[in-house]
Amino acid sequence: MTAAEYAAGVRGADRTILGRAFTLVESRKPADRAVAEELLQLLSRDSNHNAVRLGVTGAPGVGKSTFIEALGKRLIAQGHRVAVLAVDPSSEISGGSILGDKTRMPELSRSAQALVRPSPSGGALGGVHNRTREAILLCEAAGFDIVIVETVGVGQSETQVASMTDCFLVLIGPGAGDHLQGIKRGVIELADALVVTKADGDSASLAENTRQEFAHALELLHADRDGWQPRVLTCSSLEDQGIAETWATVAEHREFLLSNNRLAERRRQQRLRWFHEVVDALLRERFLTDPTTAARLESLAAQVLRGELTPSAAAQAALSATSQA
Numbered sequence: 001m002t003a004a005e006y007a008a009g010v011r012g013a014d015r016t017i018l019g020r021a022f023t024l025v026e027s028r029k030p031a032d033r034a035v036a037e038e039l040l041q042l043l044s045r046d047s048n049h050n051a052v053r054l055g056v057t058g059a060p061g062v063g064k065s066t067f068i069e070a071l072g073k074r075l076i077a078q079g080h081r082v083a084v085l086a087v088d089p090s091s092e093i094s095g096g097s098i099l100g101d102k103t104r105m106p107e108l109s110r111s112a113q114a115l116v117r118p119s120p121s122g123g124a125l126g127g128v129h130n131r132t133r134e135a136i137l138l139c140e141a142a143g144f145d146i147v148i149v150e151t152v153g154v155g156q157s158e159t160q161v162a163s164m165t166d167c168f169l170v171l172i173g174p175g176a177g178d179h180l181q182g183i184k185r186g187v188i189e190l191a192d193a194l195v196v197t198k199a200d201g202d203s204a205s206l207a208e209n210t211r212q213e214f215a216h217a218l219e220l221l222h223a224d225r226d227g228w229q230p231r232v233l234t235c236s237s238l239e240d241q242g243i244a245e246t247w248a249t250v251a252e253h254r255e256f257l258l259s260n261n262r263l264a265e266r267r268r269q270q271r272l273r274w275f276h277e278v279v280d281a282l283l284r285e286r287f288l289t290d291p292t293t294a295a296r297l298e299s300l301a302a303q304v305l306r307g308e309l310t311p312s313a314a315a316q317a318a319l320s321a322t323s324q325a
C-alpha cells in the first residue's frame with residue numbers, strides 16, 4: 001500500500017487500514033519507515049489537530065483503566081470519539097509486558113466510537129524513542145477528537161507522556177498521602193490535576209483526607225505550570241462519582257491554555273522536543289547497530305572489566321573510533 005492509500009483509509013476511519021497504519025509507524029524496517037514518514041507528512045498537513053490530548057498516569061493498580069473506561073463512556077455518550085493509547089514501559093525494561101490484558105476497557109473496546117490500543121514503548125536498543133506521538137497523529141486524522149494516553153508510573157514514561165499531551169492527570173490511591181514522600185515529586189510537578197481514586201465505600205473518607213493532603217502539599221510546592229494552579233479532586237470510577245467534575249477540570253484547563261495561545265506554544269515546544277528525541281534515537285541507533293562499533297565496544301568493555309581503562313576513558317575511545325571511521 002502507498003502512503004496516499006494509507007492516508008485515505010485513515011481519514012475515512014477504516015478500522016482495518018488504521019490498524020495497519022499503527023503497525024506501519026511502529027515498524028523498524030527501513031522500507032516501512034519511508035512509507036510511514038510519507039504518511040505522517042501527508043496527515044500532518046491537513047488533519048484535525050484540535051483533539052484533546054489527555055495523559056493519565058499513576059501507580060500500578062491505582063485505577064487508571066477503570067477511570068478511562070468510565071470517562072470514555074461518558075464522553076462517547078456526549079457524541080465524542082475517544083481513542084485510548086496504553087503505553088507499556090515494562091516492554092522497555094523487561095522485554096515483556098506487565099500490562100498484559102489489564103489494558104482491557106470492555107465497553108470502550110466494543111464501541112464503534114472508541115478505539116483502545118496498546119502502544120509499545122522503547123525499542124530493541126533500550127532507547128526512549130517510541131511511536132506514541134505518531135499513533136496520536138493517526139488517531140486525530142481518523143477523527144478521534146479525544147486521545148487519552150495511559151501510562152503506568154515506571155521509568156521515564158510519565159515525563160514522556162506529559163511531553164506529548166495537552167493535559168496531564170496523575171491518579172493517586174486513597175491513603176497515598178501517608179507516603180507523600182514516596183511519590184515522585186517530578187511527577188506531581190507535571191500534573192495539571194491530581195485525582196484521588198476509589199473514593200467509595202470504606203475508602204471514601206480516606207480519599208477525601210488524601211485529597212486535602214495533596215492540595216496542601218501543592219500549595220507548599222507552588223506547583224503552577226504557566227500560571228495554572230493544579231486541581232486536586234476525588235473520584236469513584238465504579239460509582240461514576242467525580243468523573244464529570246474531572247472532565248470539567250480538563251475542559252477548564254483547555255480554556256486556560258487556549259487563552260493567550262498557550263496551547264499552540266506548548267505544542268510547538270513539544271514538536272521541538274520530539275525532533276531532538278528522534279535525532280537522539282537515530283544517533284544511538286546508527287552508532288549501536290554498526291558492526292565494527294559493536295566489536296569495538298565489546299573489547300573496550302572487557303578492558304573496563306579488567307580495570308585497564310576507566311569507564312569514561314573507554315567511552316571516549318569508543319566514540320573517537322567511530323568519528324574516524
Ligand SMILES: Nc1nc2c(ncn2[C@@H]2O[C@H](COP(=O)(O)OP(=O)(O)OP(=O)(O)O)[C@@H](O)[C@H]2O)c(=O)[nH]1
Binds near residue numbers: 058062063235239
Ligand atoms: N472501589 C473501587 N475500586 C476501583 C475503582 N477503580 C478501580 N478499582 C479497582 O482497582 C483495581 C485496579 O484497577 P485498574 O483500572 O486495572 O488499575 P490500573 O491503574 O489501570 O492498573 P495497571 O494498568 O495494572 O497499572 C481493579 O480491581 C479495579 O476494580 C474505584 O473507583 N473504586
Ligand SMILES: [Mg+2]
Binds near residue numbers: 103
Ligand atoms: Mg491499566
